[in-house]
Amino acid sequence: MKDAVIANQFDVLFVGAGPASLSCAIYLKKLINENPEAKSRFKDIKIGILEKSSEIGDHTLSGALFDNDILRQLIPDFDTKKPLPMTSVKKDRLAILTKKYGLKLPPPPMMSNKGCSILSVGEFTRFLALLAEDAGIEIYTEEPANEILISADNKVEGVVTKDKGLTKEGTEKVSYAAGEMVTARITLFGEGSRGYLTQKLADMLSLDRDKIPQGHAVGLKEVWRVKNKAFENGLVLHTMGYPLGVSNFGGGFVYNYDDDLVSIGLVISLDYKDPKLSTYDLFQRWKQNPDVAKFIQNGERICYGAKCISEGGFYAIPKYYGDGFLLIGESAGFLNSFKLKGIPMAIQSGIFAAETVFDALLKDDFTEHNLSMYKRKIDKSWMYKELWKARNFHQGFHKGLIPGFMHTGFQFITGGRGLKDRFETKPDFECMKTLSEMNKKEKEFVPDEKLTFDKMTNLYASGTQHEEDQPCHLKIEDPSICIEKCLKEYGAPCERFCPAKVYEIVTDDNDEKKLQINPTNCLHCKTCEIKDPYGIIKWVPPEGGGGPRYGKM
Amino acid sequence: MEIIVFIKQVPDTADIKIDPNTNTLVREGVRAVVNVFDLNAIETALKLREDHGGYITVITMGPPQAKKALQHALAMGVDEAVLLSSRSFAGSDTWATSYALSQSVRRVGHYDLLICGKQAIDGDTAQVGPGIAAHLNIPQVTYVRKIDSVDDKSITVERQTEVGSDIIRVEFPCLITVLKEMNIPRFTGLKGKIKAKRSRIKTLNEENLECDLSMVGLDGSPTEVNKIFAPPQHKACKPVVATDENMSKVVGEVGEFLVASR
Numbered sequence: 001m002k003d004a005v006i007a008n009q010f011d012v013l014f015v016g017a018g019p020a021s022l023s024c025a026i027y028l029k030k031l032i033n034e035n036p037e038a039k040s041r042f043k044d045i046k047i048g049i050l051e052k053s054s055e056i057g058d059h060t061l062s063g064a065l066f067d068n069d070i071l072r073q074l075i076p077d078f079d080t081k082k083p084l085p086m087t088s089v090k091k092d093r094l095a096i097l098t099k100k101y102g103l104k105l106p107p108p109p110m111m112s113n114k115g116c117s118i119l120s121v122g123e124f125t126r127f128l129a130l131l132a133e134d135a136g137i138e139i140y141t142e143e144p145a146n147e148i149l150i151s152a153d154n155k156v157e158g159v160v161t162k163d164k165g166l167t168k169e170g171t172e173k174v175s176y177a178a179g180e181m182v183t184a185r186i187t188l189f190g191e192g193s194r195g196y197l198t199q200k201l202a203d204m205l206s207l208d209r210d211k212i213p214q215g216h217a218v219g220l221k222e223v224w225r226v227k228n229k230a231f232e233n234g235l236v237l238h239t240m241g242y243p244l245g246v247s248n249f250g251g252g253f254v255y256n257y258d259d260d261l262v263s264i265g266l267v268i269s270l271d272y273k274d275p276k277l278s279t280y281d282l283f284q285r286w287k288q289n290p291d292v293a294k295f296i297q298n299g300e301r302i303c304y305g306a307k308c309i310s311e312g313g314f315y316a317i318p319k320y321y322g323d324g325f326l327l328i329g330e331s332a333g334f335l336n337s338f339k340l341k342g343i344p345m346a347i348q349s350g351i352f353a354a355e356t357v358f359d360a361l362l363k364d365d366f367t368e369h370n371l372s373m374y375k376r377k378i379d380k381s382w383m384y385k386e387l388w389k390a391r392n393f394h395q396g397f398h399k400g401l402i403p404g405f406m407h408t409g410f411q412f413i414t415g416g417r418g419l420k421d422r423f424e425t426k427p428d429f430e431c432m433k434t435l436s437e438m439n440k441k442e443k444e445f446v447p448d449e450k451l452t453f454d455k456m457t458n459l460y461a462s463g464t465q466h467e468e469d470q471p472c473h474l475k476i477e478d479p480s481i482c483i484e485k486c487l488k489e490y491g492a493p494c495e496r497f498c499p500a501k502v503y504e505i506v507t508d509d510n511d512e513k514k515l516q517i518n519p520t521n522c523l524h525c526k527t528c529e530i531k532d533p534y535g536i537i538k539w540v541p542p543e544g545g546g547g548p549r550y551g552k553m
Numbered sequence: 554m555e556i557i558v559f560i561k562q563v564p565d566t567a568d569i570k571i572d573p574n575t576n577t578l579v580r581e582g583v584r585a586v587v588n589v590f591d592l593n594a595i596e597t598a599l600k601l602r603e604d605h606g607g608y609i610t611v612i613t614m615g616p617p618q619a620k621k622a623l624q625h626a627l628a629m630g631v632d633e634a635v636l637l638s639s640r641s642f643a644g645s646d647t648w649a650t651s652y653a654l655s656q657s658v659r660r661v662g663h664y665d666l667l668i669c670g671k672q673a674i675d676g677d678t679a680q681v682g683p684g685i686a687a688h689l690n691i692p693q694v695t696y697v698r699k700i701d702s703v704d705d706k707s708i709t710v711e712r713q714t715e716v717g718s719d720i721i722r723v724e725f726p727c728l729i730t731v732l733k734e735m736n737i738p739r740f741t742g743l744k745g746k747i748k749a750k751r752s753r754i755k756t757l758n759e760e761n762l763e764c765d766l767s768m769v770g771l772d773g774s775p776t777e778v779n780k781i782f783a784p785p786q787h788k789a790c791k792p793v794v795a796t797d798e799n800m801s802k803v804v805g806e807v808g809e810f811l812v813a814s815r
Contacts, residue, residue: 143743
């Protein structure tokens with residue numbers, strides 16, 4: 001890396017152009033413009049956002065159900081201007097599924113989605129990006145932030161972008177451009193779940209000291225364009241039960257919106273024990289249940305993708321502020337693990353962060369002491385209340401659904417405390433049992449190619465693409481473990497937890513098994529890093545611009 | 554050296570979709586990129602400036618979003634970017650486009666070398682470069698794969714032919730169109746992108762560009778597009794193996810197939 005420093009090019013720098021960063025940047029600009037003294041003092045303020053994908057929205061994925069109240073806080077004339085096509089939730093249903101049947105129920109009040117709207121988070125982020133650019137905020141795509149610039153006394157000073165134009169072997173191509181150091185007065189990390197630099201920062205500054213390990217789920221999703229009798233615009237269905245059974249936590253969702261679109265997906269908690277569990281196969285099998293399948297009959301699958309979700313809740317949230325930095329959105333673990341909703345907290349934390357940064361700019365004080373205002377705002381808000389109430393929710397399900405429901409029941413009556421507060425947990429990757437402990441016989445899943453598809457076919461619908469000739473972005477600390485240990489002990493679960501066929505056990509010409517990595521298939525979901533039972537896989541951002549190209553996800 | 558590079562913003566080939574009703578390219582929501590050969594053209598200019606000094610202006614004609622293509626060129630390191638954009642220019646064919654671009658050249662003033670990419674990957678005509686040279690009445694060399702040398706008055710290039718290459722020395726001012734073989738375009742770094750985003754891009758339209766309005770837009774376009782169609786997809790491929798013994802039978806089969814598919 002050359003010594004090219006882009007010093008002082010930014011006052012405020014964001015990593016990741018998702019809902020949290022964009023909301024924060026827009027709200028900050030709004031605060032500046034509405035205050036005459038600030039407006040003149042900061043008329044040349046430079047606010048920049050670094051994003052690894054090629055276009056805004058390419059790497060965002062969610063259900064999603066939007067809370068209109070929080071949108072109105074960000075964009076006051078939201079109702080009158082109606083800038084985005086949104087479908088109001090008209091019918092809210094819950095179903096407990098078996099393989100062939102579904103018991104339909106009205107959802108319990110605390111899970112109700114009345115007053116919400118269905119919208120693609122990709123569309124939403126693109127909309128926010130346009131607002132941001134109009135407000136003079138600079139968004140730079142194809143620029144993954146690769147390293148943190150931190151002073152000797154632990155003050156975050158900026159980031160370093162990733163090199164471009166390295167070959168597979170790590171040598172420089174003719175077109176090579178070195179990564180660049182870019183400094184700012186304050187850096188906000190809005191990388192979403194399992195953020196790369198957020199993790200690095202947490203390690204550097206022990207931000208998760210005294211916290212329980214963050215827990216994750218993976219969501220696999222498809223969007224369909226349909227014309228069938230079951231479709232009802234504004235219908236929201238959540239499912240539990242099949243195919244997750246009583247020991248695996250998670251659930252499915254089916255949202256009917258935009259007059260002919262269906263967003264369907266399965267969320268699978270990554271603390272599962274079964275080494276033979278295939279996340280992708282579970283998702284496809286779930287679609288075959290008639291109560292789900294009816295929504296995608298006569299349909300055209302237009303997109304597929306996967307992304308991880310941080311559902312560890314309150315006790316897993318790291319320290320999220322310090323000298324020169326703030327963590328916002330899901331990077332800080334802000335997500336209601338009960339409702340599995342992260343976007344409202346992303347926007348709200350973005351707003352609070354904007355107010356904090358505004359104050360810091362006025363005082364020219366970006367120290368931890370001054371930035372602690374961010375925590376005080378969050379602690380006084382609905383975010384804290386929701387996080388606190390749901391603090392043991394996910395952990396209560398560690399021993400299965402039945403104990404989980406029981407714990408939830410107790411938590412509900414005791415304002416979240418339940419039978420154990422706080423519930424200690426293991427990291428997800430330590431939860432997997434070995435084949436000698438659990439070896440279920442699984443029938444091979446055969447897709448019908450109408451409603452269900454094989455992984456490779458579906459992968460094409462994610463639009464994922466990467467430069468082939470670049471260093472592999474999946475680093476395995478000790479590759480000898482894969483064949484010598486993991487294959488025997490766990491049966492190479494990487495082939496099954498990855499929703500993108502990145503990992504394959506192949507037989508070479510000498511009849512020996514080896515692990516083949518197909519990094520160009522990667523969906524950037526981070527499941528491998530979370531779930532590999534030896535904890536030896538490390539995901540790093542690939543060369544800028546690579547990854548999925550989600551349109552309407 | 555005063556260099557002007559012409560570029561075009563085109564749909565990303567990874568995203569090509571044909572509308573089944575109109576048989577035309579679906580452009581809405583499709584991401585746009587700088588035409589791949591134009592990247593080679595920009596790189597050519599940058600290398601010439603590195604070796605001989607000078608000033609590089611990049612010009613494009615397109616809708617307002619073509620600004621993004623110009624920003625990419627600025628991020629690569631060119632000195633100035635100009636956008637030709639107006640409702641009056643919309644619908645221009647290659648003749649009208651090359652006329653408008655040649656008028657913008659006259660606006661820029663003095664120039665030594667004009668560079669274009671071989672062709673645009675959406676139209677694939679390869680006509681705009683030669684059209685600009687024709688309007689300006691300057692010599693042109695197309696399909697350039699290498700620059701051999703440059704001096705005060707001329708440039709010596711290798712022009713690709715079917716059988717090899719011609720070596721041609723041409724005096725300034727002149728125009729060349731370049732192939733992929735010329736170079737590998739450099740990546741843009743963040744520093745360049747920041748500079749590009751904060752630069753002003755000049756916009757020219759019929760008010761500040763001297764041009765005959767009857768020569769631009771649909772009115773100025775002699776080309777008539779009668780039909781655009783995706784070639785019909787054949788269902789199955791029948792492999793036929795010809796040996797000395799069955800040759801006449803195979804020939805008969807192939808002949809029948811060709812007649813039937815006419």
